[in-house]
Amino acid sequence: MADSGATQPKPSSSVKLVLLGEAAVGKSSLVMRFVNNDFQENKEPTIGAAFLTQKCTLPSRTIKFEIWDTAGQERFASLAPMYYRNAQAALVVYDITKSSSLTKAQHWVAELQRQASPGIVIALVGNKADLANPEGESGEGGGEVEEDVDGVVAGNEEEGEEGSGDARKVPTKTAKAYADEEGLLFFETSAKTGMNVADVFTAIANAIPETSLKGPRGVGGQSSLREGQGDARVNLGRATAEGPKEGCAC
Amino acid sequence: MFNFSNLVQKAQQLIIEPTLSVAGPTSDRRPSKATLFRHQFRLPDSQSPLQEITAELTLSPHHSQRSASGEVGSPEKERTQGNHYVGKLHLSEQFLCFSTHGSSFISTASLSSSSSFTGQTHGAGPAGNGFTLPLCAIRRVERLHSQSYMFALAITTWNGSADGKRKNVAPSGQKLTIQLAGSRIQCERFCDGLKKGLRAGVKEIENLRSVVSECYSEYLLAEDEEKSEGGEQGKTAREHPDTGLGLVFKYPGNARKLRDATKIRLWREYLRENGRNATLIRQPTFHKLIRVGLPNRLRGEIWELTSGSFFLRLQNPKLYTETLARFSGRESLAIDEIEKDLNRSLPEYPGFQSEEGIGRLRRVLTAYSWTNEEVGYCQAMNIVVAALLIYMSESQAFFLLSVLCDRLLPGYYSTTMYGTLLDQKVFESLVEKTMPILWDHLQKHDVQLSVVSLPWFLSLYINSMPLIFAFRVLDVFFLEGPKVLFQIGLAILRINGEELLDATDDGTFISVLKSYFARLDESAHPKSENPKLRAVTRFQELMVVAFKEFAGITQNTISEQRAKHKDAVLANIENFTKRTSIRNLGPESKRLSPNDLGFLYDRFYAILYERQQRAEIMQQEADRKVKAAKAKAMEVMTGMGGNAVEKGRVGLGPSPTQMDYDGFREFLAGIAKWAVTDSPTSPPEASGEKAGHSYFGNSMRSRPPMSPWGTGPEPADHEFMRRLFRRWDTDMTNSLNLQNVVTGFAQVKGTKDIMSNISYFFELYDDDGDGRVDREGILRISEALLFLSRRGMGEYSPSHSTVDLQQGGSPERHSNRDEQFLSSISAFIRRCFEYADPDHPSNQHQPLSDTVENPDDNFAIGTDDEDDLIDLKSEPTTPVPQKPSSPKDHIKHPLSPIPSNTDPLSSTSTPTSPDPNLPARTEKAKAANKALDPNKPLYITLPTFRMVILADEILEQFFELGFSSSFRLADAPLPSSASSSSNLTTFANAGNKSATTGLGIGGSVGGANAGIVPPGKGLRGMLDNIVSDGMRVAAEVRRRMEEAQREMDREARHGREEEDEEDEGASGAKDADLLEGAETEDVEVERGSAPDLLGVGEGSGMGAGVEARRNRSASDASRKVVEFER
């Protein structure tokens, strides 16, 4: 979705999206990958939250994501309501190499389901998939993991992980089952390799009901007809080089 | 700068004013003198103002150079040269401080005018001209003889020679002349104090040496001093002190553009003339030099001095290394969190891409996390500390971090970050006040300001502005205090106001500011004709706007605003925390209603909180004076309430999460009648005001409770409670967390299934989990049943059985359900023994596979006992026992006894009715129950237990409903409670007294160690006879119950009041007036420690009579609430 290519105007709308998840699971990295198609090994922890935007072009319309990337440390949790207020979509991220992060993700899902705007689209994202053994259960990169061969393989997956140098601690099956139960979108991604990153956002864009897209500000916010702002990458923290090198691949 | 020649006149003016009576009634809402004093001079909390006197400080203009040329003349003569400052000289335990600015604690200073008394720092930092001199840095004090002044002191410091490297003091020798202006007595008192302090200070000179030797200023000045001393010594190569990573990895920014060399030169001059590090004197240039930005190598040292962390380091120079050594190798959550962020701290600074830099960062953060485990580690601290480490050594950064977390940024990094959230509210309200148009705009477009400003405050702009500018902000921040963060923030918005008014969503808003930060180094007026104006950078403009336009934002402004918003912020956090933790309680918790969960949550933490408060207050009693002053002081400076008093409140950060057994007792006493003791240690008071629930209501207690149980009912201590506690303590920590408690309740209350209730109870008494409860256990169970029912159970006894019972009852027996219960328990014991399985030695090791595998097969065990089932139906009222199938027939239906019980008419149920067949039956029982012979071990199994329970309608009811509904949570009690209300009124008086002597039920059953009541005395003794005359025992027990009842009836009036409270689930309040003697003190403590923001008037506590005091404190309480909501 090259923004330059948007010559014939499509209906465009804004979607407020919030990222939640334990510290250092790679939320900021996912956003960085999505917005700048870039990856930095040492990202500063997010303080409070960072705000970025990125467009996603679907066949029928353009979605402008207003992304709130929040801080993951436990004690920042009480700030979260400030950020997920009015959000139409949420990415709840965990780290497939850390089981505790899935628990935390589940807490977030529960929080969102009860406290966020009704009808919020939630995607559960297992990040750092690059650290899993490629022969492992979701070697091909997870994606929207179907109940297929992968799932079967996962059955006898848990043992021998250590031995094979696989850092995976959360079997795809476990997370997928949970996501299904709660009706969440589910992906395994790698911000490092870029695997599945754009897919997550596209899937969310597609999952947002047409009716809830009212204008550039979407449901929650006020309508603003500011267009052509381009993709501003605004980090609340340090000023960094901005501007996407590439659009999102969706 | 003041330069009065007529000092005496001025001094008299000052003295005449009643300036020194500080703790006057009107100053209540303002900082205590001690706090202001500490904050003004940035002293450690251990310091208090001991002496204070008006004085004039004389500094010879260039004492290092010019005064060296000639001998010091008469003081008179010296006085006429140089600068003279009139101000106040203060003496604390370890410091001599001077400031030209008075403090805002002067009682005549109003809040609005106080800034004029305290200068730029408004009492929150070293203001005005003067010094903060550690007494150990004073080398000599001479009393000068002077004509016109009574007292003049010449002070020689260790300036420049504290490290002992050079014996010759001359070049840097620093001499201050101070004239004291006061009565002779005042002056003498001051001098005496000073003498004492100086003597004590000698001990610290070693500390001073080591601390000073790490100061760059020593190095800087040594160079030219050695030069001036000539060749011989000049070559002593000094080691360059550690001035941070910048020394190795370069300091950020272009040194030339920052005019670093010029700045160093200016500072060198300043330090040469005005003393360095410990002996630094602040003159106007000092403030100016800081405003223009500190030079790289001196930055760390000046930060240390202005923030006061230098004085902390001076007190305990080795704390940093000792802490590291002490905890080396230990693990903690904080360390894990730190480790995660080490690579993520100012990663673009080369120093933090190296092991060296990362190692320093790790050590400082880790050491701090150990010294303040409550804070531990919070993201953003890594960024702040990384920034500090560019300019200072690890040890310096460590102490500066302490000052930041404890004093400058209170609550910012706590586990709930309430300080951060609070200051966001404060900031928003300041924006609203100072920029109403912008504020309205933001409101209109739903732009949340704190989303932008939060990181500014949390990481001190370090992460928002380019580093070099952030450091300039820090320079001023450390000198002038937290209000600087607000001033800068407001200035940013003011400068970008127009553009921000165009922004209609968060995104635009943020990008406007972001691009502003990116261009801070550009000209603020690029198009101006005036080259001077063109040279002004946007950053300079920012500083000007911040400190000129927003000069009105003072520390007092901030404190007031904090006090105003504190409650709402804390309540928000607490709601969030509650919501989250209730949600995360796990699947078990789903068996309880959301209301009940909320109730348990509140109750649980309220108990922990109140217990902690009580402990705290009792502690405070011990060192009342010190503590009280501190708590009060803390509150006013930070606007956040003295930690001492508020500690434990969930919103404030880490609070206790574990409940010990005593806490559990208190917890139960608040929700179950039976858990209230029958024999309170302190007599209950019938009337008097009851302290409200102080936790969520947030009103301070009108007086501290002196009972160890606070205002609630004193809990009982019964073996049953211990068992429950142990059972719930699934993690074996000897304490319960909320999870444990909720799970515990879910098991007790969350099920309506009588069978699982029965087995739950059974398991409570099956200590070794082998499926058997022995004789001892049976007795204990019956004791527990009596204990639980002694105030009436209410819900378990259907009315028809009463009717039924009374039909057969004798006239003298107007039995109520409680009596029935008693009889049922008697019957229970008897039956247990009747149906118990003898524990034959051969049986003892027999695996219980039968029971385990066929839990339903009631009678599979003990098949060789003839008597076990035979008497199942031989209830007293059922004269003709219905012979059940013999054990060998293996009754197929485990619940076969039930059918007979489901019909109350056929089922007989209670042994209380006089039994015509009693003698025969007793005989029979006696014969059958050889089992009672203690030499014959016996046990019951769960099926037996179940059977026995189900055989008795009342017990059945108890297990069906009674037990679980004896706990009153949030949800309305079961409907049946209405019908049983009569029951409640007769037996439910939660009177705190009952028959406590002799064999009284309360004494024996509810008494502390029911298990060790000697036989023959307690219930146990009666049980020995139970077989021969069960009825008699029951009657006896009942008689005593009735006695107790009568006694309780007498107290019914108070009792009922308490009952009402319990019913509401609030902590039943008992009056804290009990201890009249201690009350006066309590009030004192309260007054001292209660945050002033509550608006407690300084009352006339001492003289008033007890009654008067009580009334007053009641009205105080209400007044507090009012004030608080203002």
Ligand SMILES: Nc1nc2c(ncn2[C@@H]2O[C@H](COP(=O)(O)OP(=O)(O)OP(=O)(O)O)[C@@H](O)[C@H]2O)c(=O)[nH]1
């Ligand atoms: N191998 C691998 N590492 C990753 C991936 N995504 C992020 N990381 C690393 O994980 C660390 C944390 O990444 P961040 O993006 O800062 O994590 P975050 O969730 O934003 O963390 P907070 O802001 O503290 O909540 C960084 O060191 C990243 O380099 C990934 O897909 N694969």
Ligand SMILES: [Mg+2]
């Ligand atoms: Mg992040």
